[in-house]
Amino acid sequence: MKATVLVRPKPGILDPQGQAVESSLRHLGFEVADARVGRLVDVELDDADPAEAHAALESMARDLLANPLIESFTIELEDAHE
Amino acid sequence: MKATVLVRPKPGILDPQGQAVESSLRHLGFEVADARVGRLVDVELDDADPAEAHAALESMARDLLANPLIESFTIELEDAHE
Numbered sequence: 001m002k003a004t005v006l007v008r009p010k011p012g013i014l015d016p017q018g019q020a021v022e023s024s025l026r027h028l029g030f031e032v033a034d035a036r037v038g039r040l041v042d043v044e045l046d047d048a049d050p051a052e053a054h055a056a057l058e059s060m061a062r063d064l065l066a067n068p069l070i071e072s073f074t075i076e077l078e079d080a081h082e
Numbered sequence: 083m084k085a086t087v088l089v090r091p092k093p094g095i096l097d098p099q100g101q102a103v104e105s106s107l108r109h110l111g112f113e114v115a116d117a118r119v120g121r122l123v124d125v126e127l128d129d130a131d132p133a134e135a136h137a138a139l140e141s142m143a144r145d146l147l148a149n150p151l152i153e154s155f156t157i158e159l160e161d162a163h164e
Contacts, residue, residue: 006122021123024146030138034126040088041103044116056112064106 001045001053002078007066008038041065050077083127083135084160089148090120123147132159 009015015036022035043060047053057075066073091097097118104117125142129135139157148155 008122008124018123021147025125025142028142028145030142031128032125033128034124036124038122038124040090040120040122041100042090042116042118042120043107043114046113046115060107060110060112063110065103 001048001050003043003045003053003057004076004078005041005043005057005061005065006038006074006076007040007061007071008073009036010070010072013070038071039065053077083130083132085125085127085135085139086158086160087123087125087139087143087147088120088156088158089122089143089153090155091118092152092154095152120153121147135159 009018018034018036021037022032025032025035043057045053045056047056054075054077057077061073061075062068091100100116100118103119104114107114107117125139127135127138129138136157136159139159143155143157144150
């Protein structure tokens, strides 16, 4: 089963990479009000059960993929949004 | 209008960050077959028209957010998947 974990800086947390992207986009002539940069991790799991896969992905995100102090994460199971 | 640009390493392109994540997840006891790491950029646009916003985001992705040689990107408009 394929899944994606989306990791974003929490609101209010400074995001210098996002500020750089926002500024560069403005310099290129794009009208953007805000830009924030996060990470995504595509994971292929041996687990076939969606509920178990979701639970495993939540542990992965909390333990390794995201820093819960400054980042929030969302989990998307590929089968769920097809 | 809010949108997200998802940037991923193309298939076949070496992804050392993904390999490190995969190896760390296995060491933590998770059964993963593969992991690939990409970026996401949340953009807030002044543009209200979905078609124009999509076109602008495609230019942004090609010009700045992704490296088309080694990365692919997808665009998600927030209004479109609500």
